[in-house]
Amino acid sequence: MTIWDARHETMAREQLRALQLERLQDMLARVYERVPFYRERLRAAGVAPGDVRSLADVRRLPFTTKSDFREQYPFGMFAVPVDEVVEIHSSSGTTGKPVVAGFTRRDLDTWAELVCRIAVMAGVHADDVAQISFGYGMFTGGFGLHYGLQRAGAAVVPISAGNTARQLQFMRDFGSTVLIATPSYALHLAEAIARHATPKAFKLRLGMFGAEACSEELRRRIESRVSMRATDNYGLTEVIGPGVSGECECRSGMHIAEDHFLVEVVDPTTDEPVAEGETGELVFTSMTRECSPVLRYRTRDLCSVTTERCACGRTLARMGKIVGRTDDMFIISGVNIFPSAVESVLFAIEGVEPYYQIVLERTGAMDTFEVQVEVTEAIFNGWMDDLRAFEQRVTEQLRSALLVRPKVKLVEPGTLERTEGKAKRVIDRRQR
């Protein structure tokens, strides 16, 4: 197992903390001087950059949220003048103004370096052919992986998302060994490969998935359709894009680039830190970004973080799978439910295809919770009685895991929408 940047990835934690403090202090001084938005926030919180003398003092600093980014659209959070900016990205943002983040030349270098780290961590070598099926464009996914994989020495195929027939043609003809995609699109591609006339002609061996949650069950489903090993990788535009964290070959959590990003896990309701290993909201401070540094960014992503040493030898903390986004969670009959919990139950059931959608509706004062699930051809076209019994079984398993009884609707394979990017799992029609 190769470690790209052994100096930082295996740094003694004591030493890492010293580096973090130094970088945090430097970043604070910079944003205080250069970004009026942060200067006002810090003043309002009654803290001057010099007040931060230990890492624990980070808790005295104000949080930054997605709406702050939107209000500062487009360049209000930039800490450098436009002549130092060499690239600008923005995240999709389903509502309101988009989030914008800029990169200086050094930011691009850092980004390439951090994505290269997670690529090498996943097992990418210089002789790999890496097909990037993340969308290119304003989304950080495509370009981030592009820069990082090139640095790792891979031959990059910048095909972007979509056009499955062409994806398969190049994948086979170029002998692509690494696939970069959202797990939803990877599943779609894997199924297309499995159906292909010559599935043996494909050389995929490694998947680097990211941008959305991938349950263990979904990962297994994809890996069983094409024989590759896939890693989970996490990132977000506000922090840098991909490269924030990724799984090593041990696949027991994603190593966070803590030398660049200070991580906290807080209780989303009290804002207090949770104990190590407990689940809470991830909060990141990007200490080295020149153009778009962010102070205590509230990701709304829920997961746990451990600093226990990993078998790979890296000392960087690991975050678990994202169990949900605070804005993804829905409430039915007073029970909080994350789509990931529904997914884990469904994908563990034999006969269920890895496609589902949750539909929430309000009839009168009652909320209805429907789960539409694709099942295999054999089940769908089997005896009606068997289909009912199967539906019952799925309903019962969901009920016992979620403590709420959904209405399960089994549908034919191929019914639900396929996606090239992030899947939309929940349709909430309850808003009046």
Ligand code: ADP
């Ligand atoms: P958005 O989706 O908000 O338009 P981004 O493209 O920056 O913007 O996406 C970042 C978000 O995507 C994260 O905050 C997180 O919710 C989700 N995400 C990214 N990677 C993963 C992952 N590996 N597992 C689960 N969720 C992820």
Ligand code: ZN
């Ligand atoms: Zn590891």
